Each structure stands twice: as C-alpha cells, then as structure tokens.
Amino acid sequence: MIESVRDAVGMVLSELGSELDDLVVVTADVGRATRAYMFSRRYPSRYFNVGIAEQHLVNFAAGLAAAGARPVVCAFSMFLMRAWEQIRNTVGRMNLNVKIVGTHAGFSDYADGSSHQSLEDIALMRTIHNMSVVVPADVKDVLRSLPAIVKDVRGPVYYRVGRDYTPSITDNYDYEYEFGRAYVLEEGYDIAIISAGPVLLESLIAAKELKKLGVSTTVVNLINIKPIDEVLLESIARRCGRIITVEEHTIYGGIGSAVAEVVIQKYPVPMKFIGVVGYGRSAKNVKELWDYYGLRSEVIVKTVLELLKLDVDSDRT
Amino acid sequence: MGSTLSCIEILTVLITKYVRRGSDKLNRDWLILSKGHAAPALYTLLAEVGIIPKEELVKIQSINSILQGHPDISIPGVDMSTGSLGQGLSFAVGIATWIKFKGGYGRVYVVMGDGEQDEGEVWEAMTNAVHRGLDNLLVIIDVNDYQLDGRTAEVKPKHYMPLIWRVVGWEVFICDGHDVVSLINSIDNALGCRRPSVIFARTVRGRGLKPIEGTELQRVE
16 A cells, blocks of 8 residues: 555656666656655666756756657656746657656645745646646556556656645546546536546545535546546536636646636636635645645535525526 | 857868767767757758758748758757757757667767856756766867857856866867867867867857957848
C-alpha cells in the first residue's frame, strides 16, 4: 500500500526503467523530495541531477529528448514555473518528448507556505501549444496513468501531483486510463461537479450529502485537462444543465476555465468555479488549507444549492 | 545584420569543415546557433552547402518562406529552434550527455553571443557541462563587444568571462574570429581536449559592411 503520491511516482518510474532502456530521470536537487532518487537506485547511470537550476533542467531534458532519450523531469511544480519560457520556447515549440512531473503542487506542501504552493501551474502549462496537462487524483490514478503517459504518449506532458497527502479517492472506481478522457465517477441529473486532484475527494463527499437532500449529482474526474474530453463535457452539460468545478488551483485559467471554454462553445449552462484566489499560506496540514480557502464539501454543497436556487428562480420569471 | 557578419567566418569554418551531417542522432554532429539572431549567417551557409535553396535566402521573414527570423527546426539543417538567448548551451549539454552515454561519436557545436553571457541559464549549463565531463562539446563565443543596448563594456562588462569559464573547468581558447586559420587552429586544439572547450572568438560587429562596421547599427540606413 503506497501512502504518498510522490512515492507512487518514484515507484512507477523505477519500475518503467527496466522496460524502457531509453528512460532517463532528471532533477534539480530535489531528487529526494520528488522521489526521483528511487529511479537512481536502480539505474544510476540514467539519472541526472543538474543542481538547483530549473531553466537548465528543462533545456537539458529537451536536448536529451532531441538526441533520442525519453526524459522525465521531476521537480517542484512551483519552481518549474520559472522555466515556463524554456518549456514554451524549446520543449513546446520543438514538440519534444519531455515528460514534466511537477510535485508539491497545490496545497500539498502545506508547511512551506505561499512560496512553495503552486496554484497557477495548470493555467501556465495549459496555454502552451503541444503541451498536455494531466492531474491524477490519488495513488491509484498515478498507477493507472503514469506508465501509459511515459510509454505511449509522444510529445510534452505536464503531470501535476502533490507531495504526500493522498486520500483514497478512485480505488473503488473501475476504469483504465486513456489519454484525453474524463471519467464519470458518479452519475446524476441535477448538477455536475467536475474536479481533478485530491480535492476530488470533497466533490464526492458533497455528492453524497446532496443525495441526502434529494439532489442527483454527477461527479467527473477530469484527470486529463488537456487534451480535454469535449464529448463527455458536452453530454454532461446537456444532461445536468449546471456545472460546478472544484480545483486546488487559482480559479483563473485552471480547471474551471478549461471546462468553461468547452461548455460555452458547445452547450452553455450556468457554472460556478470553486478554487483559490490568492497565494496560499503555511498550515499544519492540507485540510487546514482546504478549510481556509473554502475547498470543502460544505462549501460545494452550499454553492450547488445556490446554483440550483438560481435556476429555480429564473424558471419562475 | 551586425551580429550576422561578426560570426560568418565562425559558421563558415564549422559548417564547411567540421560539422558531420547524417540521420543517426548519436553518430553525427549537431550545430546549435544559440545566438539565433544571426540566423541569416546560418541560412547563407546552409544554402552554400546545398541544404536549402539559395533563392530562398532573399525571401527570409516572408510569410510563405521557410526561413524564419530566428532558426526553427522546420528549416532543413537547423538542429534547434532558438531566438530566446541563453538556452542553446543547456540543450547542447543534454544532447552531448546522451551521445556520450550511448557511446556515439557525435559532437555538439554551440555558437553563442557575448551579450548572451548575461543570461543566468548560461551559468547553470556551463557548470553542469564540466560536471558531466563533456569532451564532445565545443562552444564558440562570438565576442563582437556589442549587445542590444550598446557596447558590452557599458551595458555589462564581460572581460572576465574567459577567466570564469576557465575556473569552472573549461578548456579556454582565444582566437581571431575573422581569421579562418586562427579559428581552425583553435578548433583543432579544442577537439583534442578531454574536457568541454570554449573558444572566445574576437570579432567586429558588422564586419565587411563599412558603414556599420564596429558600431551598434543593424543595417545601412
């Protein structure tokens, strides 16, 4: 039983190392923190630590990919963002097969505070042409998706994970990972909650609470944020008629925006975004931060009821 | 145009004498024009050796031309899309590392500008290259004494750069970047080294075009 999402990443990469002899793991002095070092124990010659140098890290990996290697970059999500321009101008423009694993994303690095809490990365990576964005919900999702992404997906992918905190979310759901697809975890007809990452847990809890109140709720795991599952999103907009998005990320440019871009063009319905406005802060655990920033099931339930009421009111007029 | 003319001999020597082309990524040489704004020099040489058609040269930067304002891998003979300064060396370190790991004989040549040395990523890359012992990596720095806002001595002095590269562990050579014999001697010496090598090629901005020679002017007005 793996109880940390970064441990899952390290384990998957070290297992893939025997199957893929072109797989290399590169990091920037965060080999221990990202668990990239787990790969180095088995394949020390295919593990490259470039020191605290994220810009070089990205272009170094780009060079490895151009020469025929299959690099996986492991670094803190926040500090990879300082290499946004390297990712855009070299990895993206040249469409290189570089997989970028950003760990410690969202509030997972609760103690370190706002300097380490990456809340803009989905927005930044999503805008880069050729770049795909994947956000697994828990360890099970990492085990499902990471091997497929490293083995079968050509081109750059940003893979966003947290640090340790990984409640069991998708263990009891049976689906195989497919690049570009979204997954309906719970079927409902009154409202859809679309989410990704660990806060998907709060969405599922909210759906249970809403059921008690007689609200039938769809819950979607939007593990693939880009490319996005347009067909599924449109069908959900048509069926549920109202959508709420929940993300451990700024509401600007993140999951809510990605969903809205599809919905507004395919089948516009009322939406609400639940996410973060601000930079984060230190706390003693992740849940304190979820409480502080309103990423909790109670807030989701309240927002759903408001959205439904809005709908009832507008029906009357 | 000024920085194209300062590195024309450097690229001439590299492309006509040293860079071995081929499809095998590990057993051919790579040429990275990290100072991508000298693209016209690169395109001219690629046309001269028959990789791109000469008639394409005058179409540079036209909407339907293959020749972009800065090197792009969609152009035959271009190994890296550049234009954003400071990124070529890191990319080259990645290529050279994989070639060395796989036992290929390919070499990686990088042409940088002196102004480009201001970029922090150059430091990140040059220190890493030494740590990896990349004896298959050769950098030539076109020292034309100018950057976008004027003389390097005024914007940000760089006279100490050869010392810095040397102290970090690079094999350092200094040559006349407009003298083909001087360039060839330096490159031959560099290729015999067991460490990554850098050649500081002293050049004159706009060389050969008298109205702009040794000035910050981009073109003849």
